[in-house]
Amino acid sequence: MDEKASLTQRVDRLLERATRQSGRLADTPEYGSWLLGRSTERVRHRRIRIQLLLTAALLVSNLVGITVAIVLVTVALPDPSVFGPDVWWISVIVTPAYIVAALAFGTAWLTMRTVKALRWATEGREPTRDDQRRALATPWRLALMNLMLWLVGTALLTLLYGLQDPQFIPKISFVLAFCGIVVSAACYLFTEFALRPVAALALDAGRPDGRLPSGVTGRIMSTWLFTTGIPVAGIMFVAMFAILLRHLTTTQLAITVLFIGTFTLGFGFLLMWIAAWLTSTPVRVVRQALARVEAGDLTPTVQVFDGTELGELQRGFNAMVGGLRERERIRDLFGRHVGREVAAAAESQSIELGGEERFAAAMFIDIIGSTALATSRPATEVLELLNQFFGIVVDEIDQYGGLINKFEGDGCLAVFGAPNRLEHPQDAALAAARSLSARLRAELTHIEAGIGVTAGTVVAGNVGAHHRFEYTVIGDPVNTAARLCELSKTVPGRVLASAETVRGATAAEQQHWTFGDSVVLRGRGNATVLAMPR
Known part of the structure; x- marks a missing residue:
């Protein structure tokens, strides 16, 4: 009787602990952030939320890139001057016109293309395999389309400035290409964050077929390339300019290196933090759910919202908990039919x-x-x-x-x-x-x-x-x-x-x-x- 009472007290403590743990985790964001809403959100609200997040991500990242490009061209690399008598009209008329047109057209175009590709999600339809592939590949496609707009601007302005003075060619092409690549990387990470609810719906169609340009290793290495590899290559490129062309003073070279280094530390840190957050959030959600399972609560089911190996981890956790629930159901059913003690003996001993x-x-x-x-x-x-x-x-x-x-x-x-x-x-x-x-x-x-x-x-x-x-x-x-x-x-x-x-x-x-x-x-x-x- 004492052993039975002790066991009962132990079970009560576990249940109490599970209840407290469940209370603490009940409001955990399903997708890792309150900005993304809940899975039960109405379709119209989901569509508006996705549009707002995508528009904000595109505008903010591109405005930061444009600002950095202007500072590099005018302050870090001042010679030749973009406000010279032969090129001022390019800087004052053509460049602002392209920036406004690209921002307005590009943001609307990219957002509309993305929402159109994800119409099945914004209309509440079940995803097909093609829908799944498009949804999980959307962050890469949006980043590539954004990069295409930057490359078009790079080609146009390099041509116009180069026709007036060939010395503009390496300067304009380097600065705009450098900023375009980093901004497109930021767009990819922001978009992957904003589309987590859609990715969760897409993954309901089954396990990805492996042809998607995704993966934890690819995400980490791409972030390193955009936040470290390309900026360091840019510094080396500027140093090569100084050696070959010899038109940069020591002060100008130092200012350029300091500015690119500061931009790399700041914006690179932000991108790396986002990439780390995107990677760690699925692990954290699974860890919190595991804590509930360890406390004896077999009810948690995590939202599968990551298309990489981390999504497989989330799906594996759900399969594991589902198996445990089924095992407990069978154990309970078995115990009801033959008695708890007989069931416990059957589990702990070989059946003979x-x-x-x-x-x-x-x-x-x-x-x-x-x-x-x-x-x-x-x-x-x-x-x-x-x-x-x-x-x-x-x-x-x-x-x-x-x-x-x-x-x-x-x-x-x-x-x-x-x-x-x-x-x-x-x-x-x-x-x-x-x-x-x-x-x-x-x-x-x-x-x-x-x-x-x-x-x-x-x-x-x-x-x-x-x-x-x-x-x-x-x-x-x-x-x-x-x-x-x-x-x-x-x-x-x-x-x-x-x-x-x-x-x-x-x-x-x-x-x-x-x-x-x-x-x-x-x-x-x-x-x-x-x-x-x-």
Whole structure:
């Protein structure tokens, strides 16, 4: 009983801990950020949210790139001047016109193309395999289209400035290409963040086919290239200008290096942080869900929103938890059919036919007048009464550490001491019989049941065939308990035990019993001394 109480307390602590953990994690953003909304968000709200996030990402990243390009051209690399008498019109008229047109047209075009490609998500339709590929490849496509606008501007302005002075060619082409590549990288990372809800829907179509330009390694190496590789190459390019063309002073070269280095530290840090956040968030979500599983809560299911190996991790977690839930369901179902103790023994030991000798107590419980009950009441009412009756029986047997070995119509067999060992099986069985009799009289006044108890050596184990068997107990005590149960229906109190069983109990339990007549039970040759509760 102490072990059982200790186990109950432990389970209660685990459940309490799981509840607290569940409360702390219940509001965890499904996609890793509150900006992305929830999976239950209405389709119209999702479409507006995606459009706003994409537009903001494109405008902000491109404006930063344009600002950096202007500072590089005018301050870091001032010679030749873009405001000279022959080229001022390019700087004052053509460049601003292209910037405004590219920002307006490019932002609208890219956003519309993206939303059109993802129309299935903004309309609430189920994704196909093609929809999945387009959705997961959208960040790369948007970054490439954005880079194309920068390259068009680079080609146009390099041509116009180069026609006036060839020395503009390396300066303009380097600055605009450098900024365009870094800005496009930022667009890719921002877009991948903004489209997480769409990626989650796309991944519902199944596992990606592996042809997508994605992956944790690719994401990390691309970020390194855009935030470190290209800026360092740019510094080397400027140094090569200074060596070959010799038109940069030491101060200008130092200013250029300092500016590119500052831009790399600032904007590069931002891009690397976003890439790290995109990579770590799925891991963090899975880790939090694992904490709930470790605490005993098998309800969490994480949102699969990453198209890389991290999405496979999220999907694997869901499969694992689903398997655990199914295992617990089968374990619970198995335990309900055969008893918790038998189920636990079956899990911890190899299943073999046969059994072992045990000293155990057996109790038979059987309803009196069940035939009349079945004929006088509707079948549904009889079933409800039986469920109430067996509910009380199971509750009392469990309370005293017994096992309901089998239900037989309107009766059942309970065993104390097998498969779980009890120090005093007789005490548990006798106390359970007294408590059960009192509770049935108090709660089910229109139903009476006979109870017979005896103890002795039984054979407990698995009986049947290798593909179908059950746990049971066999022996003289079981037969004697059945006969005592039949006889108990004719005596006051409706409870009988063998005197030998009572004598084997402790003094504390013996004081609740009194001895009666000696009778020869049906099918037996020797007389049995009866005992009944005082």
